[in-house]
Amino acid sequence: MLSPKSQxxxxxxxxxxxxxxxxxxxxxxxxxxxxxLTNGSTAGTVGPPPELVRQRETKWINIISQWDRILLKKTSxxxxxxxxxxxxxxxxxxxxxxxxxxxxxxQTQNLYQTLDSQPALQSWVDVIERDLDRQFPFHEMFLxxxxxxxxxxxxxxxxxxxxxxEEGYCQAQGPVAAVLxxxxxxxxxxxxxxxxxxxxxxxxxxxxxxxVLFDAAMLTWVLKRTCPAAHKHLxxxxxxxxxxxxxxxxCLFTRHLPFNTLLRVWDLFFCHGVRVLLQVAVVLVRRVLGxxxxxxxxxxxxxxxxxxxxxxxEVQEEDDPxxxxxxxxxxxxxxxxxxxxxxxxxxRTDRPSSxxxxxxAARDTGWRGRVGDRTRKSxx
Numbered sequence: 001m002l003s004p005k006s007q008x009x010x011x012x013x014x015x016x017x018x019x020x021x022x023x024x025x026x027x028x029x030x031x032x033x034x035x036x037l038t039n040g041s042t043a044g045t046v047g048p049p050p051e052l053v054r055q056r057e058t059k060w061i062n063i064i065s066q067w068d069r070i071l072l073k074k075t076s077x078x079x080x081x082x083x084x085x086x087x088x089x090x091x092x093x094x095x096x097x098x099x100x101x102x103x104x105x106x107q108t109q110n111l112y113q114t115l116d117s118q119p120a121l122q123s124w125v126d127v128i129e130r131d132l133d134r135q136f137p138f139h140e141m142f143l144x145x146x147x148x149x150x151x152x153x154x155x156x157x158x159x160x161x162x163x164x165x166e167e168g169y170c171q172a173q174g175p176v177a178a179v180l181x182x183x184x185x186x187x188x189x190x191x192x193x194x195x196x197x198x199x200x201x202x203x204x205x206x207x208x209x210x211x212v213l214f215d216a217a218m219l220t221w222v223l224k225r226t227c228p229a230a231h232k233h234l235x236x237x238x239x240x241x242x243x244x245x246x247x248x249x250x251c252l253f254t255r256h257l258p259f260n261t262l263l264r265v266w267d268l269f270f271c272h273g274v275r276v277l278l279q280v281a282v283v284l285v286r287r288v289l290g291x292x293x294x295x296x297x298x299x300x301x302x303x304x305x306x307x308x309x310x311x312x313x314e315v316q317e318e319d320d321p322x323x324x325x326x327x328x329x330x331x332x333x334x335x336x337x338x339x340x341x342x343x344x345x346x347x348r349t350d351r352p353s354s355x356x357x358x359x360x361a362a363r364d365t366g367w368r369g370r371v372g373d374r375t376r377k378s379x380x
Contacts, residue, residue, distance in 0.1 A: 027140075028140070030140050032046075032047055032088075033139075033182070033259050033260070034139050034140045034141060034182065035136075035138055035139050035140075035259065036138045036139070036140065036143075038138075047088075048085075053087055053089075056081070056084065056085070056086075056087050057087045057089060057090060059081055060081060060086060060087060060090045060094060061090070063077065063078060063081065064090070064093060064094070064097065067097060078098075078271065079271055079272075082098075082267045082268055082270070082271040082272075083267075083268065083323065083327060085263075085264050085267055085319070085323075086267045088183075088263075091183045091184070091263070091267075092183055092184035092185070092188060094267075094270075095180075095183065095184065095188075095192055095266070095270050096184070096188050096191065096192055098270035098271055099192055099195040099196065099199070099200065099270050100195050100199065101188060101191035101192045101194070101195050102191075104191045104194065104195065105187065105188070105191050111163075112159060112186075112187045112190050112191070113187075115158075115159040115162045115163055115190075116155055116158075116159050116186075118162060120158045120161055120162055121161065121165075124158065124161040124168055124169050125158065127169055128154055128157045128158060128161075128169055128174075129154065131171055131174045132145070132150045132153055132154060132174075133145060133150065134174065135153060135174045135175050135177075135178040136175070136178050136182075139178075139182070141178075141181065141182060142178065149178075149181065152181050152186045152189075153174070153177055153178055153181055155186055156177045156180075156181065156186055156189050156190045156193060157169055157173060157174065157177055159190050160173065160177075160190065160193055160194065160197075163194065164194075164197070166206075167197070167205055167206050167207070168207075170204075170205035170206075170250075172204070172205065172247070172250035172251050173193065173197070173205055175251050175252075175254040175255065176193065176196065176251060176252055176254065177189060177193050178254075179252075179254055179262070179263075179266070180192050180193060183263075196252075200269070200273050200274060201215075201249075201274060202356070202357075202358065203356045203358070204249070204250055205250070206356075208356075209250075210354060210356035211356065211358070212242075212246055212249055212250055213242070214343065214344075214347060214356065214358055215249055215274060215277070215278070216240070216241040216242045216245060216246070216249070217241075217343055217347075218278060218336075218339065218340065218343060219241040219245055219249075219278055219281055220240070220241055221339055221343070222278045222279075222281070222282060222331060223241070223281075223282060223285060225330075226282050226329055226330060226331070227282060227285060227286050227289075227290060229289075229290075229292070229295070230285050230286065230288075230289040230290060230295070233289055233295045233298070233304070234285075234289075234304065237298075237300055237301045237304050238301055239301055239304050239305060239308075241281075243305060244305055244308040244309055245281055248277075248280075248281055248284070249277055249281070252265075252266065252269065252277065253265060253277075253280060255312075256284070256311055256312050256315075257280075257312070257315055257322075258315060258316070258317050258318075258319075260317070260319050261315065261317070261318070261319045261322050261323075264319045264322075264323050265280055265323070265326065268323070268326065268327075272333075274336075275331055275333065275336050276326065278329075278331060278336075279326045279327070279329040279331055280326050282329045282331075283322070283325050283326050283329065284308075284311045284314070284315070285308070287311060287314035287315065288307045288308055288311055288314055289304070289307070289308075294307075340358055344357070344358060
């Protein structure tokens with residue numbers, strides 16, 4: 001970790017793209033993702049072999065060039081390539097295509113620019129500005145308050161409050177928007193955030209957080225069927241998913257996974273939707289409570305929650321094995337759809353005045369509306 005003094009010096013160097021001059025000193029050394037390297041760390045400095053990267057880039061360029069036809073006839077090809085990982089050079093193109101943000105941009109030309117040019121409610125401006133320097137403070141884009149990273153993040157979040165005034169800004173959107181901005185320009189990041197909030201995770205960022213409440217109940221069901229021993233331990237100690245998984249789900253694991261593993265999870269998420277978040281949650285619970293000796297080390301609620309909240313320590317730089325583990329969690333689109341219907345009936349009985357509907361998600365545009373989502377009528 002950087003000391004407060006050294007962090008201040010790094011900020012003043014303004015490697016994040018500020019218009020200010022940079023004669024303060026050399027720029028800090030970063031890994032391939034832009035994170036400051038400290039204490040001789042080499043994490044994140046080595047990527048996949050160049051030959052493999054070029055191979056995958058070629059395949060994705062071919063997919064992109066035939067996108068409409070691929071959607072109709074070769075959806076399995078896209079799923080396979082998402083599981084292998086989208087090349088870093090093409091995520092700015094592929095993520096918006098997968099989630100439908102590209103279509104939204106075409107349908108609403110210049111809307112982002114209009115929102116960006118308009119003043120926002122001061123109450124939202126104050127809250128957003130307070131959160132800016134909390135998002136990835138050791139990434140070169142977000143080191144400086146005047147750098148392009150924090151400025152871009154403010155613009156995207158402010159535009160969202162104007163686009164969705166009934167929802168406004170939710171703190172969990174900050175790290176999500178920041179990761180998007182690390183991979184694409186502000187306009188694309190804005191529309192991906194809109195699609196995530198509207199189509200993939202409806203109700204997650206609304207004032208009542210109803211989508212999170214619903215998916216926490218879904219996670220209980222998933223844990224019971226995929227890791228019954230861990231589920232029994234959680235039940236015995238009165239540990240509900242809302243107590244440990246709220247941050248996991250709302251922030252899309254931005255604070256709980258190594259960065260390259262996170263990007264690989266997002267590749268899958270944009271392809272398959274919320275199912276991937278539930279599968280990742282299962283893997284993390286297994287990492288903490290999967291073995292009998294691990295459960296014995298958590299004799300009560302406090303110890304169990306402490307281990308679950310510190311789950312980042314259980315995931316090393318292991319993207320391929322981790323993704324394989326996620327994909328091995330038995331949870332088909334058909335099973336998810338059936339349980340969603342059951343859970344929603346209970347939801348309507350318990351909350352007759354609620355307008356939340358998980359099945360509204362992804363019926364129109366974007367990849368998730370066509371494959372692997374809650375509303376598809378066939379399993380995968």
